Amino acid sequence: MTDYALEFAALKKTFRTLRGPVEALRGLDLQVRPGEIFGYIGVNGAGKSTSMKVLLGLIRASSGTARVFGEPAGSLAARRRIGYLPEVANYHEFMSAAELLRMHARLAGVPRALQAERCRDALEVVGLTGRQHGRISEYSKGMKQRVGVAQALVSDPPLLILDELTSGLDPFAQRDLRDILLRLKQRNITVFFSSHHMSEVEAICDRAAIIHRGQLQACGTIAELTENRQRVEMLWDPQSVAEPLAEIDPQGQAAVASQDADEFVERALGRGYRLRRLTTKRSNLEDVFHDLTRKIDQEVASCSR
Numbered sequence: 001m002t003d004y005a006l007e008f009a010a011l012k013k014t015f016r017t018l019r020g021p022v023e024a025l026r027g028l029d030l031q032v033r034p035g036e037i038f039g040y041i042g043v044n045g046a047g048k049s050t051s052m053k054v055l056l057g058l059i060r061a062s063s064g065t066a067r068v069f070g071e072p073a074g075s076l077a078a079r080r081r082i083g084y085l086p087e088v089a090n091y092h093e094f095m096s097a098a099e100l101l102r103m104h105a106r107l108a109g110v111p112r113a114l115q116a117e118r119c120r121d122a123l124e125v126v127g128l129t130g131r132q133h134g135r136i137s138e139y140s141k142g143m144k145q146r147v148g149v150a151q152a153l154v155s156d157p158p159l160l161i162l163d164e165l166t167s168g169l170d171p172f173a174q175r176d177l178r179d180i181l182l183r184l185k186q187r188n189i190t191v192f193f194s195s196h197h198m199s200e201v202e203a204i205c206d207r208a209a210i211i212h213r214g215q216l217q218a219c220g221t222i223a224e225l226t227e228n229r230q231r232v233e234m235l236w237d238p239q240s241v242a243e244p245l246a247e248i249d250p251q252g253q254a255a256v257a258s259q260d261a262d263e264f265v266e267r268a269l270g271r272g273y274r275l276r277r278l279t280t281k282r283s284n285l286e287d288v289f290h291d292l293t294r295k296i297d298q299e300v301a302s303c304s305r
Contacts, residue, residue, distance in 0.1 A: 011064035039201035039208035083152030093137035108155035142173025
């Protein structure tokens with residue numbers, strides 16, 4: 001019995017393009033435990049979707065391994081354990097939710113005798129009982145996302161992979177979907193989802209990982225990721241500065257991680273800035289993500305000069 005619901009080990013993926021090779025994943029290592037709600041955070045192009053596609057068996061890794069409950073990613077045994085909702089899901093909108101779920105239950109190989117029960121259960125989990133006979137074309141975007149979660153659940157998988165579940169939704173629909181994920185946790189279903197909403201990840205995730213430039217940069221509980229991390233916010237007088245710093249906006253505002261503050265202040269003073277105000281606050285997940293990814297980008301830029 002494996003200890004992990006999903007696992008990446010030294011995972012690499014290189015795409016061949018007309019402009020040369022592009023390294024999308026550069027030795028990714030990550031483990032997600034059964035029953036966790038796990039947040040997967042990264043900017044566009046960080047490698048999130050590529051690693052998800054490897055898990056689903058849609059593309060093959062260049063090297064390294066990916067496993068789902070101990071089974072090789074892409075194998076029939078692995079795929080049977082996964083329910084998936086892509087960032088952009090297209091449905092037959094002339095169908096009702098009930099019709100769509102019956103179709104997906106058949107496609108997933110759910111035994112005929114269990115199909116009706118599985119469809120009813122999925123509809124109940126996502127809060128669409130009593131509304132399943134309306135055409136999908138008449139649903140709001142939030143309702144369509146709930147239908148998407150239901151189709152991912154209809155085969156009763158132990159792992160859900162959700163790509164940008166709440167992207168573009170209003171705050172009420174976002175909250176409804178967060179509540180659904182918490183209900184799934186009560187059923188011991190592992191939820192692995194990517195998101196650009198840091199507050200969402202903070203609110204419901206047991207653990208989270210930050211991926212950047214194809215590598216794992218940080219992983220842990222929200223408390224572990226933000227513990228002992230402080231952010232220094234500054235207001236500078238930018239008048240008569242010959243060489244402005246990119247980190248200081250036109251209004252003179254800047255914010256850096258506390259461990260980088262001394263070096264940053266020295267650089268700013270050297271450029272002719274005058275410090276008007278400095279305050280320190282505890283970092284949240286968004287601050288940690290911003291500081292970490294920016295620092296890595298700056299290091300990469302300095303090495304390429």
